[in-house]
Amino acid sequence: MALSRIPFRTRLALAFAGLFLLAGTSLLAFVVLLARHGTAEKTAGISVSKTPATPHSTASPPAPWESAHPAGATPPARPPAGHTRPGAVDGTQSEAIALVKQTAHSVQITALEQMLLWSVIGLVLMTVLAALTGRWLAGRALRPVSVVTETALRMSEQSLDRRLALTGPDDELHRLADAFDFMTDRLQRSFDSQRRFVANASHELRTPLAVQRTTIEVGLADPLTDDLAETREDLLTANREAEQLITSLLLLARSDRGLERTQKVDLAQETDTATSDLRHVAKEKGIALHTDSDAPERVTGDPVLLRHLVSNLVSNALRYNRTDGRVEVRLHGRTLTVTNTGPPVAPDRIEDLFEPFRRLARDRTGTTGHGLGLSIVRSIARAHGTDPHAEQGPEGGLRVTVRFP
Template sequence: MTLLYGGIFTTVALAVLLGAQQIQQIIVGQKVQDSPFVGNPGTAPLQDPAVLAKAQADLERTLINSQRVVTVVTLVLITVLAFAVCFWLTGRLLRPVHRITTTARRLSLSTLHERIALTGPRDELKELADTFDAMLDRLEQAVDSQRRFVANASHELRTPLAIQRTAIEVGLADPTPEKVARIRAELLRNTLRSERLIEGLLVLAQGERGLDAHLPVDLEAVVEQVIEDHLPLAVRHGVALDVRTKPVVVSGDEVLLGRLAANLVHNAIRHNHPGGHVTVELSSDAVLAVRNSGPRVPPERVAELFQPFRRLNADRTGSADGAGLGLSIVAALVHAHGGAVRAQAQPEGGLAVTVTLPVAPAA
């Protein structure tokens, strides 16, 4: 745009100046022809020095006045033409901006699929339109994810409530001691499941919001405590734990880091098979790796596991053991601590999840 405007202004100025120069030459030529120094055909030239001096002074004043008039007219013409051409050209150049504005005003939750799709050379406006389209892509994905999250959360919360209502209405219609005990166990199991789901949603929301303060945390101690807490679960599932840790201090929240490690270990044990194994490694540069045996995970579906309520078999299963929030909570907590997480399907089955956290600066 700078080259375009500069070139147009230069062209207009040169054209007007050349025209003004031609006009000025015509005026000067006419004045010279009328000058007493040149004389007219059939007349004798003036010989009086006083008359000649006066005539010369009049000619100089006339030339100066004509030059001023030509200069003023030239400046006015350059200004008018420059503004007219720039106004026309700006309208054409800013047409994509009006298109972007119109699209932005028309957008709503029901029209997020619309795009500007601007064509043309790769200039500033094309880059702006492409950036706007990319923002709309992310916004549409976020809205779809939110809608799916609300639908899945509603389903997960409604399922235990429906089970509890059915158990109360049907099971207690003709109560017997055995039926009451069975209904009590069923109600307790669904209540615990609802509590785990609500707790998971709260932790997920806290992780997405970020941390209020960053404090030094002994990550090795946190991981060892998590392993100790999950030993009974590993024994019940017949899973062997192999733990190798090194001392490292990270910056973050100790409770949330404990929940992060617990989700990784819990998922590795639960999504396993009898006689399987879980390997937990913590390096001195704050890299926590959890690998487990188990069913084969399709590599193209690994990224889905970090989405809320997403399981390999279906979005919503009503499982009593979990709500599909484990790895999504891990991803949110890692992001809140400024770290990175990646997962990889193992060829022999199972999953390998690696979490990298920032090491706390030395005191």
């Protein structure tokens, strides 16, 4: 496994263990070499000397030449008094010195082997303990980073009010948490400003548009010439489209703010209501609209927003469809699926359709709309704790699925 694939916490623990192992091995080698050198010097100076007999001794050890012999055997002649066998004492002393040195060397080797054996065992155990301790310390040290990561993953446009508010010393991790909180403050102010602007602008534009529509209807009342009548219809059409755009912007701004009040909603009933309002549109376009739902399911949410979610999904499916196509609305449990027919959409372009004012106008046959339908669907779905999923339909078009929690 490549080093880059190992988690940082594990790498830090392994670094602690490796450093401890290197330092322990160096210390062990240093101690063993010094101990061996020191014992070698001490044993090199060992000598053996003959100890004279004390006055209280009653017997003296037999001379080297007085060895045991069988009964009746004639012992060898004892050397005359004052005569010493050449090399007798020196040979015995040399043998004793050699024996002592050999014994000291054996003791030295055995002591070094035992010290080395138990030192290696202790070093291995301490290395494992250092690795475990290093992993625990790394986890403690990196806990603020984990908190930052978890908060960032849970954060969205609707939950920008979360803050870390990390306490403790003013170190690198504390400054990282403060920078994260400061960035979140700026994002929240930016999103709040954007939502307020959209909502206020939409409210302010609805009044002049209503006045404009009334003026057109009154000022260009019948009887009119054919040219003026056509002009009036064009103006009224443009006015209605502008009102629809403003209504959509208001709905988008409202869903972006999240759910202010929730209640138990009959999802099947809201789906039937939304699709029933659009059946005349499907009939005018020559599109078959089929609905299928099982036992009613109740979800927690805003009934008005949920109705708009279904309505926008079905409207989008009718708008971007072929003349003899069809739309299928299926509700099974808490899963809503809307499928339409039409020109296929490239998989890499599907995600773009959920962006505001984004349309594939040349690829999709619809000529009306402002590109807000699926954006509103996503915003409402996220306000209810879910996210829509879109994919290519079996006969072209799109299949959009929303699974409510």
